[in-house]
Amino acid sequence: MSNEKKVEKGNKNFLSGLFRQQIFIPIAALIILAVFNLIADPSFFKITLGYNSAGDPVLSGYLMTILDYGSELAILAIGMTLVTAASGGQDISVGAAIAIAGSVILRVLCGTNSRPDTLQAPIIVAFLVACVAAMLFGAFNGVLVAYFKIQPMVATLILYTAGRSIAAWINNNELPIVSDPTFSYFGGFIPGIPIPTPFFIAAVCVLVIFLVLKFTTLGLYTQSVGINENSSKLNGLNPTFIKFLTFVILGLCVAVAALIKVSRLSSINYSVIAKDIEMDAILAVALGGNSLSGGKFNMAASILGAYVIQFLTTTLYKFDVQSDALPAYKAVVVILLVVLSTPKVREWLSAFGKKLKQGKAVKEVG
Secondary structure (H helix, E strand, O other): OOHHHHHHHHHHHHHHHHHHOOOHHHHHHHHHHHHHHHHHOHHHHOOEEEEOOOOOEEEEOHHHHHHHHHHHHHHHHHHHHHHHHHHOOOOOOHHHHHHHHHHHHHHHHHOOOOOOOOOOOOHHHHHHHHHHHHHHHHHHHHHHHHHOOOOHHHHOHHHHHHHHHHHHHHOOOOOOOOOOHHHHHOOOOOOOOOOOHHHHHHHHHHHHHHHHHHHOOHHHHHHHHHHOHHHHHHOOOOHHHHHHHHHHHHHHHHHHHHHHHHHHHOOOOOOOOOOOHHHHHHHHHHHOOOOOOOOOOOHHHHHHHHHHHHHHHHHHHHOOOOHHHHHHHHHHHHHHHHHHHOHHHHHHHHHHHHHHHHHHHHHHHO
């Protein structure tokens, strides 16, 4: 066999292997968006070094916006991936849960005065209290899904409906404001570091989850329960607890995202904060090639999918698409992903690939 044929065969094997990988979908979407922006407006990729109001150097540009706002979505995608894999459903209450956790943070920091001159508690204490609160609400959803066998989307609809009212009640319907500038670092920039802080927070969260998946059996157990709950039970696993645990982990992710959200403005708007972010988190999981009916998952693909979703959102804003119209564009992406993931379409694609392969074989023989 000649070297050219060997190279050609190697390229075919590489491409066929890539197509079978889940991460191919978000990579392909990322390339398509990058090429589109490169053709439509190359300035999309321009990054400039400037200074903020405090005189600190900061990097700005559309790519930095993607890193900034995509990071909080990537954090949510971590928890949503585990919930989807274990329960075969999605948590639609994460936006409302972020409002609750954010409200808790501000309540602890401000105390009884909605506009204090100094912090009433250390930021780390406020964050830990928010973690406990968010994990408790995650546990509430987990109990409904795992123990009472309620479909996840129906179970989380309760918190989705009541969550923002609970958030407002925590602060007596007031809008607390934190005046301490150090609080804004979590959702903005640390002095002297020109890259947005949320990117570093997301990097830490990603590192932690990959270490957990590598050195524990969480990933294996989650996939086993999602693939076949009865079989996993026969093998000594506790599907009920594993499902419950994934919702608690998602609650922890919600608390981290809430810290970033309320830090951006040092305040909160209960009806607007994290509005529809649960749809973006679910879409990130789907874009990562993960089955929305549960089972095997690829965490790296989900995280990359989160940044791709933010890439899409930023691109739409760049071309002056109204915020009210964004869900319609994202709905098209959801429809395409859901259709492509159906068994019928996969059968068609598989049959089409076999026909192409047979056609090439006949051509080579001829």
